[in-house]
Amino acid sequence: MDFELTTEQKTIKELARRFASEEIAPVARDNDRECHFHRDILQKMAPLGLLGGPIPERYGGAGLDYISHAIITEEIGRACSSVRTTLSVQVSLVELSILAWGTEEQKQRYLPALCKGELLGCFALTEPNAGSDAANQSTSAVLRGDKWVLNGTKTWISNAGVADLAIVIARTDKTKKHEGLTAFIVEKEKVQGFTTRDILHKLGLRSSNTAEIYLEDCAIPKDSVLGGVGEGFKVAMGGLDNGRYSVAAGCVGICQACIDASVRYARERVQFDRPIGSFQLVQDMIARMVVDTEAARLLVYKAGHVKNAGLKSTLETSIAKYFASEAAVRAANMAIQIHGSYGYSDEFPVERYLRDAKVATIYEGTSEIQKLIIGREVLDLKAFT
Numbered sequence: 585m586d587f588e589l590t591t592e593q594k595t596i597k598e599l600a601r602r603f604a605s606e607e608i609a610p611v612a613r614d615n616d617r618e619c620h621f622h623r624d625i626l627q628k629m630a631p632l633g634l635l636g637g638p639i640p641e642r643y644g645g646a647g648l649d650y651i652s653h654a655i656i657t658e659e660i661g662r663a664c665s666s667v668r669t670t671l672s673v674q675v676s677l678v679e680l681s682i683l684a685w686g687t688e689e690q691k692q693r694y695l696p697a698l699c700k701g702e703l704l705g706c707f708a709l710t711e712p713n714a715g716s717d718a719a720n721q722s723t724s725a726v727l728r729g730d731k732w733v734l735n736g737t738k739t740w741i742s743n744a745g746v747a748d749l750a751i752v753i754a755r756t757d758k759t760k761k762h763e764g765l766t767a768f769i770v771e772k773e774k775v776q777g778f779t780t781r782d783i784l785h786k787l788g789l790r791s792s793n794t795a796e797i798y799l800e801d802c803a804i805p806k807d808s809v810l811g812g813v814g815e816g817f818k819v820a821m822g823g824l825d826n827g828r829y830s831v832a833a834g835c836v837g838i839c840q841a842c843i844d845a846s847v848r849y850a851r852e853r854v855q856f857d858r859p860i861g862s863f864q865l866v867q868d869m870i871a872r873m874v875v876d877t878e879a880a881r882l883l884v885y886k887a888g889h890v891k892n893a894g895l896k897s898t899l900e901t902s903i904a905k906y907f908a909s910e911a912a913v914r915a916a917n918m919a920i921q922i923h924g925s926y927g928y929s930d931e932f933p934v935e936r937y938l939r940d941a942k943v944a945t946i947y948e949g950t951s952e953i954q955k956l957i958i959g960r961e962v963l964d965l966k967a968f969t
């Protein structure tokens with residue numbers, strides 16, 4: 585076991601940190617205020633390899649290991665969770681699902697364009713009545729001649745309103761539950777009957793796009809199936825094993841940002857003739873943030889280590905996602921407390937950190953679902969079916 589990052593990983597950390605500090609952090613508050621989705625930032629990330637970290641070079645990616653992927657995600661998340669969310673969906677849910685399940689033709693067709701940022705993707709699993717119970721899909725896909733015809737509604741889909749391509753999970757067999765689902769790749773501009781409506785007035789992630797998708801007799805080519813017919817639930821769960829890893833890494837970034845802001849403020853802010861950082865109760869909060877952050881980062885790296893070995897990482901990923909997302913909420917709460925009233929306005933970034941952290945305990949599986957997965961993996965007993 586080696587706790588040191590490799591030279592390559594250190595270089596990647598430095599590159600991602602510099603990019604995030606120069607290009608993302610300075611505009612994060614204004615984008616949040618204006619709920620502005622900043623696509624230009626993604627275009628700038630692509631040439632640096634940041635949009636295709638773990639994708640092999642032969643498909644246009646950077647060919648990085650999963651720890652490096654987490655490092656990039658942490659650094660982007662340290663600057664802005666909205667950009668980090670877009671990144672997580674693009675790389676972890678969309679690119680890695682196509683890499684894992686796509687035909688050679690699908691990989692050649694989509695991955696280079698996704699890594700270059702020419703195509704933006706989204707992952708359409710959630711429905712009004714299929715949140716935690718992901719297998720309860722109502723969206724249908726029926727084969728008519730040489731086309732699959734999709735009908736249904738997806739909701740709370742990150743990137744949906746700005747995406748060019750969607751991975752859509754739909755029901756192809758009503759007589760089965762999990763085995764009745766299939767994943768499809770849908771190219772928005774090439775089809776009819778695919779419309780979106782943005783979800784507004786969110787607590788956080790205000791400069792990321794979240795939308796509903798309406799599929800109305802949306803006909804797509806027969807070869808749009810990702811994986812096999814009936815394998816959609818496994819595509820979705822495998823995708824979430826990657827997506828949750830990325831969310832966890834992003835939350836480590838929030839935790840680190842909370843430490844950075846709090847340390848800076850606690851050293852400068854003077855009360856009772858002393859910097860408030862010299863008070864033990866403030867040090868208590870800083871210490872708890874630091875311990876949480878170190879633990880969260882190590883849990884992410886552990887999951888990354890399992891992924892690097894090519895092994896199933898469901899347990900390690902859920903542990904990391906559960907701990908890191910809850911730690912980010914705790915850290916952001918304490919960061920506001922340390923900043924006092926100043927932390928309650930967007931003059932300082934910590935209120936955004938709290939608003940952005942909260943959703944990480946909900947999306948890509950709530951903390952409760954992560955605990956059920958951890959329980960299921962350890963006990964080998966399912967909670968539901």
Ligand code: COS
Binds near residue numbers: 718762818825947
């Ligand atoms: N990787 C691969 N296969 C998986 C898997 C994973 N991580 N998790 C489950 N599966 C497989 C199981 O092995 C099982 O296959 P078999 O029937 O061949 O044994 C099948 O999928 C069904 O699994 P399970 O019975 O555990 O499914 P449940 O309906 O009980 O659901 C939970 C399991 C609750 C964990 C799942 O629905 C879930 O993750 N819900 C949250 C959804 C979510 O995160 N939504 C947010 C979306 S934001 S993109």
